[in-house]
Amino acid sequence: MAGTNALSSPVMSDALVILGAAGIVIPVFNRYRITPVIGFILVGLLVGPFGLGRLVFDHPWLSWVTITDPDGLEIFAEFGIILLLFSIGLELSFARLWAMRRFVFGLGSLELLLICGSLTFVFATLGQSLTGAMALGLALALSSTALVLKITNTGTPVGRAALSMLLFEDIALVPIVFLLGALAPHAQGAGMDGLIHTLVWGTGVVVLLLVAGRFLLPPLFAQAARTKSPELFLSASLLVVILASLATAATGLSPIVGALVAGLLIAETEYHTEVEEMTEPFKGLALGVFLITVGMRIDLWVVWENLGSILIATAGVIVLKAIVTSLLLRLMGARRGTAAETGILMSSPSETTLIVLSAAGAAQLIQPGTAMFWQIVTALGLTITPALAKIGKIMARRVEGVEAPHQPVEAPDTPPTLIVGFGRVGHLVADMLTRHGRPYLAVDSNTDIITEGRRRGYTVAFADAARGDAMLRLGVAGAAAVIVTMDEPVSAQRIVRKLRADFPHLPIIARARDTDHAGVLYRAGATHAVPETLESSLQLSEAALVEIGVAMGPVIASIHEMRDEFREQIMEQGGLSQKPALKSGQLREAEKA
Template sequence: MAGSNALSSPVMSDALVILGAAGIVIPVFNRFRITPVIGFILVGLLVGPFGLGRLVFDHPWLSWVTITDPDGLEIFAEFGIILLLFSIGLELSFGRLWAMRKFVFGLGSLELILTGSALTFFFAAIGQGFSGAMALGLALALSSTALVLKMTDTTTPVGRAALAMLLFEDIALVPIIFLLGALAPHAKGAGVDELIHTLVWGTLVVTALLVLGRYLLPPLFAQAARTKSPELFLAASLLVVILASLATGATGLSPIVGALVAGLLIAETEYHTEVEQIIEPFKGLALGVFLITIGMSIDLRIVWENLASILIATVGVILLKSTVTGLLLRMMGARRGTATETGILMSSPSETTLIVLSAAGAAQLIQPGTAMFWQIVTALGLTVTPLLSMIGKMLARQVDSVEAPHQPAEAPDKPRVLIVGFGRVGRLVADMLARHGRPYIAVDSNTDLVTDGRRHGYTVAFGDAGRGDAMLRFGAASAAAVILTMDEPVTAQRIVRKLRADFPDLPIIARARDAEHAAVLYRAGATHAVPETLESSLQLSEAALTEIGVAMGPVIASIHEKRDEFREQIMQEGGLSQKPALKLGQLREAEKA
C-alpha cells in the first residue's frame, strides 16, 4: 500500500515523466544526428502546464504523463547548470584560464558591454525607462553557456572565442543582479552596500577554496582512485562540487562560481578526465530537466496571440547580437568565417537571461507583462539555438571558401600518440617517443604510477581506458596512433575491438603475451600485435650474433625479416589472410605525416 502511495505521489510521477523523456528523446534525436536540446524543450511544451497539463482536470490519467509540480523541478534544473559550470572548469585549468585572460576580460567584457549598450539604446528609443532598458539590454546580451558549449569544441577558434565571452558573462552575472537591485525604485543605497559586502566575502571564500583545494583534492582523489570504485569517485566529485557551491552561495555569490572554481581545482590534478567522464550522464540528465522547464514556461496560446511580435523580437535580438559580436571579432583580428560562426552561435538569449529578467521584475524595473514577453522570446531563442549553430557553420564554410585563397596556410600541430598503460613498457615507449620529438599522452588507472610519472616530467593522466568513451576523451579520434602496453589480455582485446569499430583508420599497436594472444588481437583489429616471447627471443639472438662478430647491419636486417615471418605465421594461424587495419607501409606514411 505504501509503495502504491509512493508511486502515485507528484514527485514520483514527475520523475517517471522526466526519465521516460530522457529515454526517448536522447536515442531518437541522436539517431537522426539532431541535438536532444530541441527534444527536451518540445517535451517541456507537451507535458507542461500549458500543454497536456491543461487537460489533467478533465482527464486525470494524464497526470502520469505530465509534470504536476513544475516548481519542484527548479532545483534539479539549477543543479544541471552547476554541473555544467563544473565541467567547464574541468576543461579549463588555471593555466589555460591565465592564458585566456586577455580573451576573457578583453573580448568578453567588450562583447557584453557593446551588445548590452546597443540593446539598451534600442529599448530606450522605443519608450522603455532607462533602468528598465538597461535591465532588458543586459539580460538579452547574455548567451547560453548550457547550449553553446555543447555545440562547439573549445579547442577551435570559434570555441575559444565563445568560451571567453561566456566565462565573462557568467562572472558578470552576480554584479548585474546586484546592479538591478541598486537601480530598483524601492532601493535606498542598500543595493550597493550589499554588493560590496558580497564581493568582499566572496573573494575571501574563493581564495580559501583555491588554497585548500590545491592541497586537499589530490590526496582525496588519489584515495578514491586506489579503491577502483567508480561510485566512490563519483561521490568525491559531487561532494567537492556541492561544498564549493554552498560556500560561494552562502556569501551571496552564485553557486555556479563555486562549481567553476571546483572544476578549475580538479583540472589541475591528473584525475580531471576521469571525473568528467563519471559526471557526464548526471550532467546530461540534469541539463535535460532544465531544458524541460524552459519548454514548460512557454504558453502556446500567448505565443499564438502575439506571434508576429514575438517572431520580430526574436529575429531582431538574434540579428543585433550576431552583428555586434561578429564585427567585434573582426576588429580584433578574427577570420571572417570565425567571426561569422561565432556571432551567429552567440546570438540567442541565455538561460541566465531568465534569471536576470526575474530579478528585473522583482526590482520593479520592468512590468510583469514585459518580463513574460521577453521570457517567451528567450525560450524561443534557446529552442532555435541548434538551428543557428548549423546556419553559422554553413555560412562560415562559404565565407572561408572565398577568403581561403588569400590566407596563408597554417602548419598543423603533430597529432599525439596515445599510450594506454604506464608501467615499465609504457614508460619506455614514452621515452622513445620523446627522444624522436613525437608528442604523446599516457593513460593509466593506477594512481601511484600516474603520480610518479608526472613527478618525473612525463605527460600522463589518470583514466580507465576500458570504460565508456574514455579513449575518445583522451583524443583517440585525432591520435597519430594508439599503443596498448598493459599486461591485461582481456582488457586489451576489448579496447582494440572498440577502437577499431570507432576509428577504422587508426593505427593500433598492442603488446601481446604470446603468439596466441597476438592472433586474438589481430582478429580484434590491431594494426600490430607484438608478442613478448617473440621479442625477447629476437633480442637474445641479436645480442648473441653481434657478440660472436657478425656485422650489425646484416643482424638487424635478419631480425626484421624474422619478425615479419613470425607476424605472417601468427596471422595465418589466426585465420587472417591480411591485417584488418593499416599495412606497415601505411603506418610509416602516417607517422611521417
C-alpha cells in the same frame, strides 16, 4: 499496497515522466544531430500545466504523462544549473585561458560588452528600468557554447573566433552570477549595507575556496583514485560541488558561483578528465529537468497572442548580435566571410541565457511576465541555431565571392602519441619517443604512478581509458598513434576494440602477453600486436648469434623477417587478412636501392 501508493504519488509519476522524456529525447535528437536542449524544452511545454496538464481534470489518466507538481521540480532544476556551471568550470582551466588570453580577453570581452551595451540601450529606450535593461542585455548577449562548438570546427578561423568569445562569456558568468546573486536578497531596497556585506563575505568565501582547493583537492582525489572505486570518485566530486555551492549560498550569493569555482579548481588537477566523464550523465539529466521546467512555464496561448512580438524580438536580437559581432571582427582584421559567418553563428541566445533570466527574475530586476517572454525568445533562438549556422555559411560564400576559407589550421608536424598504461613498458616507450623528438601523452588510472611520473618530468595524465569518452577528451582524434602497454589482457582488448570502432584509421600498437593474446588483439582491431614472449625469444636469439660470430647486419635482418613471419601466422590463425607488404629485410633493401 504500499508499493501501489508509492507509484501513484505525484513525485513518482513526475519522476517517470522525466526519466521517460530523457530516454526518448536524448537518443532521438542525437540521431538527427539536434541538441537535446530543444527536445527538453518541447517536452516541458507538452507535459506542463499549459500543455496536456490543462486536460488532467477531464482526463485523469493524463496525470501519468504530465507534470503534476511543477514546484516540486524546482530543487532538481537548480541542481541542474549547478552541475552545468560546474562543467563549464571544468572546461576553463587557467592554463587554457592563459594560452588564448589575447583572443579571449580582447575579442571576447569587446564582443560581450558591445552587445550588452547595445541591448541595454535598446531596452532602456523601450521603457525598461536601467537595472532590468542591464540584466536583459547581459542575458541575451550570451551565445550557446553547447550548440556552437558542436556545429563549428575550432581549427577554422570561424571556430577560433567563436571559441575565444564563448570562453570569455563562460568566464563572465562568474561576475554576472556574482552580481545578480548579490542583488537578489536586496533587490527591494534593503539598503547598501546588506549589499556590501554580501559582496565582502562572498568575495572572502570565494578566495578561501580558491586557496583551500589548491591544497585539499589533489590529495582528496588522489585517495579516491587509489581505491579504484568509481562510486567513491563520483561521491568526492559531488561532495566538492555541494560544499562549494553551500558555502557561497551561506553568504547570500547564488550557489552556482560556488559550483563554477569548484569546477575551476578541479580543472587544475590531473583528475579533471575523469571527473568530467563521471559527472556527465548527471549533468545531462539534471540540466534536462531545468529545461523541462523552462518549457513548463511557456503558455502556448500567450505565445499565440504575442506571436508577432516574439518573432520580432527574436529577429531583433539575432540581427543586432550578428551585426555587432561581424563589425567587431572586421575591425580586428578578419576576412569578410569569416566575420559574416561568425556573427550569424553567434547571434542566437544561449542555454545560460535562461539561467541569467531566472536569476534576474529571482532578484526582481525584471517582472515574471518579462522573464517568460524572453525565455520563449531564447527557446526559439536555440531551436533555429543550426539553421543560422547554415545561413552563415551561405552568407560567407556570397560576401567573399568564392568559397569561404574553412580549411583547418595547419596541424603540428608531429602530433602527440598517446601511451595507455604507464608502467615499465610505458616508461620505456615514452623515453624512446622523447629520444626521437616525438611528443606524447601517457595515460594511467593509478594515481601513484601519475604522481611519480610527473615528479620525474614525464607528461602523464589521469584517466581510465576503458570507460566512456575519456580518450576523446584527451585528444585521441588528433593523435599520431595510440600505444597500449597495459598488462591486463581483457582491459587491453576492450580499449583496442573501442578505439578501432570510434577511429577506423587510427594506428593502434598494443602489447600482448603471447601469440594467442596477439591474435585476440588483432581481431579487436590492433594495427600491430607485439607478443612479449616472442620478442624475448627473438632478442635472446639475436644476442646468441652475434656472440658466436655471426655478422650483426644479417642477424638483424633475419630477426625482422622472423618477426614479420610470426605476425602473418598470427593473423592467418585469427582468420584475418592483411594487405601485401614488404618484409622488414626487403624494405631495407628497397631503401638502399
